[in-house]
Amino acid sequence: IVLTGGDDCLWKTWGFPDGNILLTGEGHTDWLSGCCFRPSGTQLVTSSGDTTVRLWDLSRSGCILTLRGHSRAVLGCCWHSCGDFVASASADGTSKIWDVNSERCRYTLHGHKDSVNSIEFLPCSSTAVTSSADKTLSLWDVRKGLRVYTFQGHMHSCNHATFN
Secondary structure, eight states: OEEEEOTTSEEEEEOTTTOOEEEEEEOOSSOEEEEEEOTTSSEEEEEETTSEEEEEETTTTEEEEEEEOOSSOEEEEEEOTTSSEEEEEETTSOEEEEETTTTEEEEEEOOOSSOEEEEEEOTTSSEEEEEETTSEEEEEETTTTEEEEEEEOOSSOOOOOOOO
8 A cells, every 4th residue: 555645635545556546535724745654554644734743544534633733834744663653843843742642742842943854763762863954964862852963964954864
């Protein structure tokens, strides 16, 4: 299954390799910037220009939770490998770590001087990496909500970072 999100405010799942649309989800009021399957495969998370992060149940194609707290577009999202946490990156210069069980923001990560363009968890750890328009990458201890290291060296906006 392939998951996509688009400028049409929709997410879609597609059969692979035949390309037929399996499910479509609507509920965001602006473009989708990110989408990611929960590690169990039963749910997904989306991020949007409408400043929200939404969790979806694939068995119902419906939104089961809307996470609010960013003041500008949410530019990316991802699941932690344990399936209990979601991270979001925003044009408001922050990232958030969301506890999906309590349905609350656990930490707001402050430190970048411009939009945070992406966030990724290191699998099976408490470390996340963010990339920013301020030309830096930062490593975070998400158990404490603290930045532990900043990488500098890009000459322009850093748009994405990931772990191997």
